[in-house]
Amino acid sequence: MPNQKPKKRMAADERKDQIVKVAMTLFARNGFRGTTTREIARQAGISEAVIFKYFSKKEGLYNAIIDARCNDTQGQDRLIGAMKGKHGREVFVGIASFIISEHRNDPSFMRLLTFSALEKHDLSEIFIKRKGLELIEFMEGHIKGLIREGIFKDLDPAIAARAFMGMVLHYCISQELYRMKRYFKRPDSVVIDTFVDIFFDGMRRR
Amino acid sequence: MPNQKPKKRMAADERKDQIVKVAMTLFARNGFRGTTTREIARQAGISEAVIFKYFSKKEGLYNAIIDARCNDTQGQDRLIGAMKGKHGREVFVGIASFIISEHRNDPSFMRLLTFSALEKHDLSEIFIKRKGLELIEFMEGHIKGLIREGIFKDLDPAIAARAFMGMVLHYCISQELYRMKRYFKRPDSVVIDTFVDIFFDGMRRR
DNA sequence: AAGGATTGAAAGCAGGTGCTTACTTGCAGT
DNA sequence: ACTGCAAGTAAGCACCTGCTTTCAATCCTT
Structure with a gap:
């Protein structure tokens, strides 16, 4: 279905944003x-030439998407702010809830990232380096703290952080990409609690 | 580079196998x-028409790959046989080692599966249903046993099995697909031990 | 050695795709 | 109201891609 308001003329910036938004949806799908510039134009309700007026090559659309999704600081800031008051176990619940809710809110972004990784474009690389590693490092720091306090066992914090991220991310990916939600349904809150139970007790000194 | 032995004529079955093998490599890449029948022909050292003699449509190649990779029983049988003598902790080390070594031996297959999931072909669906769920159910059974023996806590075995699978699979995927092995290098054996430490202790009654 | 069957190549067609060119339409400022 | 400029379109070019057709080379059987 073409765009909601088939407004005839738009200011350049407005049009550019609209085109990028449509491209994001289609690249994710x-x-x-697998996406043609003709289809992008159709969905945006414009002719193809407009796209090439603003983006000299199709590749340019990808770069605009990278700008749009890798330079906003809201997501991670929001998380790290929300973590500020929390301690011990709660931090892991917070991280898992954050990741899962981001995926549920916009499942298409994970498809976009995965396509980008497979097709060897820069989006996944930049996003993971800028956003993913930031989260991992935050967790590593938290884990290191708990080890220093003698609450956690002395395991490699980098491996431990990736173990927890693995549980959570693979859950999201398998639910959406492999469409496992058809066969495996549990309330997210129960899944999160179980993951954190396993991880936190697994890390704790006995 | 075209194929190793540019043998002029081949028997039909032999040629079919060769074409499927080439297609698998290119579909994975x-x-x-993103793969043209021309490129498949070039890599196989034949003309395009030969491909369409054996596979009436390009889609047929995908179906042949499904046959080749989803109907062999060697992989999983080998694993479950190897697990027979093992108990408790060792079983999880065995499963993790098996999955990681399969990925290291043929990293391209994971790309093939992921492409298939994104492009909504049947390969990933069939493979995951036939091979993935089998492994998960095997783990669930083992976990249930350990719960019944009072060794493990009474957590949902389906979630627990997926937690462990998540750690291991996401490690493989992030290493290869997101090329994390450039930034995160640990011996596989250390990673496996740490994952199992966390999971096994996390599941254990205290 | 003959002849039918099978494997293979060469060329091309119809439709699709990224991108360009030449042109028209509507808006803002005077 | 006029006009200069930015926003938009229609048409098409050159190349690509799945697939077909036509015909030549090679093998197997007798």
């Missing part, structure tokens, strides 16, 4: 190669 | 849409 069909990948970069 | 560039996806179904």
Whole structure:
């Protein structure tokens, strides 16, 4: 279905944003190669030439998406702020809840990232380096603290952080990408609690 | 580079196998849409018409790959056989080692599966249902046993099994697909031990 | 050695795709 | 109201891609 308001003329910036938004949706659904500029134009309710007026090559759309999704600081700031008051176990519940809710709110972004990784574009690389590693390092720091306090066992914090991220991310990916939600349904809150139970007790000194 | 032995003529079955093998490599590298039948022909050292003699449509190649990778029983049988003597902790080390070594031996297959999931072909669906769920159910059974023996806490075995699988699979995927092995290098054996430490102690009654 | 069957190549077609060119339409400032 | 400029379109080019057709080379059987 073409766009909601088939407004005839738009200011350049407004039009650019709209085109990028449409491209994001279609790249997430069909990948970069699987999306034609004709289809982007159709969905945006414009002619193809407009796209090439603003983005000299199709690749340019990908770069605009990278700008839009890798330079906003809201997401991670929001999380790290929300973590400030929390201690011990709660931090892990907070991180897992954050990741899962981000995926549930916009499942298409994970498809976009995965396509980008497979098709070897820069989006996944930049996003993971800028956003993913930031989160991992935050967790590593928290884990290191708990080890220093003698609450956690002395395991490699980098591996431990990736173990927890693995549980949570693979849950999201398998639910959406492999469409496991057809066969495996549990309330997210129960899944999160179980993951944190396993991880936190697994790390704790006995 | 075209194929090793540019043998002029081949028997039909032999040629079919060769074409499927080439297609698998290219689909894993560039996806179904990103691979042209011309390129498959070139890599196989034949003309395009030969491909369409054996596979009436490009789609047919995908189905042949499904046959080749989803109907062999060697992989899983080998694992479950190897697990037979093992108890408790060792079983999880065995499973993790098995999964990681399969990925290291043929990293391209994971790309193929992921492309298939994104492009909504049947390969990933069939493979995961036939191979993935089998492994998960095997783990669930083992976990249930340990709960019944009073060794493990009474957590949902389905969630627990997926927690462990998540750690291991996401490690493999992030290493290869997101090319994390550039930034995160640990011996696989250390990673496996740490994962199992966390999971096994996390599940254990205290 | 003959002849039918099978494997293979060469060329091309119809439709699709990224991108360009040449042109028209509507808006803002005077 | 006029006009200069930015926003938009229609048409098409050159190349690509799945797939077909037509015909030549090679093998197997007798």
